[in-house]
Amino acid sequence: MSYVDGVTAAASEPVGADARKTLEQHAAALLRHTAEGTFPLASEVMAFGADHYTSPERFDAEKRRIFQRVPLVLAASCELPGAGAYKTLEVAGIPVLLVRDRHGKAHALLNACTHRGAAVASGCGSAGRFTCPYHGWTFAQDGALLGVASPADFGTVDKAMLAMKRFPVTERGGLIWAILDPASTLDPAAMLGGIDDLIAGFNLADWTMIESRTLHGPNWKLAFDAHLEFYHLPVLHRDTFGPERSNRAFYFAQGPHQRVIAPQGRPGTTVPDDLYALARLPAPGEPLDPLLMGEWILFPGTSINTFYIGGIRCVLVSIVVPGAEVGTSTTTQTFLAETPPDEESRAAMAKLCAFLAHVVGDEDLPTSAFQQKVMATGMIGEVRFGRNEGGLQHFHHWLDRVIAADSTELANLLAAPCRP
Secondary structure (H helix, E strand, O other): OOOEEOOOOOOOOOHHHHHHHHHHHHHHHHHHHHHHHHOOOOOOOOEHHHHHHHHHHHHHHHHOOOOOOOOEEEEEEEHHOOOOOEEEEEEEEEEEEEEEEEOOOOEEEEEEOOOOOOOOOOOOOEEEEEEOOOOEEOOOOOOEEEEEHHHHHOOOOHHHHOOOOOOEEEOOOOOOEEOOOOOOOOOOHHOEEEEHHHHHHOHHHOOOOEEEEEEEEEOOOHHHHHOOOOOOHHHHOOOOOOOOOOOOOOEEEOOOOOEEEOOOOOOOOOOOEEEEOOOOOOOOOOHHHHHOOEEEEEEEEEEEEEEEEEEEEEEEEEEEEEOOOOOOEEEEEEEEEEOOHHEEEHHHHHHHHHHHHHHHHHHHHHHHHHHHHHHHOOOOOOEOOOOHHHHHHHHHHHHHHHHOOOOOHHHHHHHOOOOO
């Protein structure tokens, strides 16, 4: 079993010409820096108020201006494998029901009966319709109101007006994205800035879900910051990843999204996405895997990493979202395999899943929780991101840009493939 920070391309779904050109530019830069022994750094150290992690006012702005306006990754498409498959989750206090209808379309609904607001589903599973457990109102897979219990006693209602609240949703790159505002007129597919094209090689829609778990943590940004730099790896994770891990990272941005890539391959391992071992760009017709190495960061809170177990490519999709309060968050780790594993490989995957849960749940999140505690005292006025932590600088700059943008500016800001 090997651990590799990387993402590879599936031959059945090659990336488009424009996306490949971008990926080749990234790869050429990596090879050039490796050959020259150079390493790019941010222009200066960035400082901002520590209350960004503790202020209820800032948190409220993030919930309203980010998590209810931009497309969020809510699940991998393969988590809803067939008609009626559903999954429930909560994002910043908003209960969401994801469901695939009998035509294969995914829907994102407010998980609330339109009678009195009770949840119509919990957990995950499969259902032809959803029945409110409070009074028995029933809803279709697309949220339409089908029936009112004891209608003659209840009185006349307009069923069309009492459908469940629907969020704008799209499936791109094998992921389900939604804007958590039922009144939004924006098209989430038009606001991905080209990142969906860059990750198209995953073809995650056809993968197999191995397991999923949710970890609880502090403020969502503190929980997610650890995904955006490798500076801490040989220190905080010295007993898990080892002290020999590089603390450097290359960063490549696509609008608010980015890739975080280690400056060399893993010693003693041979994996299909090791660009450094190939030492050149893949030729036409060769696998695209080396072009897609790195940890993918999908704004505002999703990370994708790739692993190889028993010759099977796997991914860990980590989704970090705010809790209902400023000092709470959840990290959902979903582990997927490109092909159904045999018993031995599945056992190895389960072992890796437990290891990754330990790294995040027992090392990253407790550290972040202490940061939250000390910042809440008000005794630390500022936090700083070094020149070697460009991914953090990029992420926090984009948080401010999105919060400040009005609806028209936001659509334009996120719509086209762009550069930082």
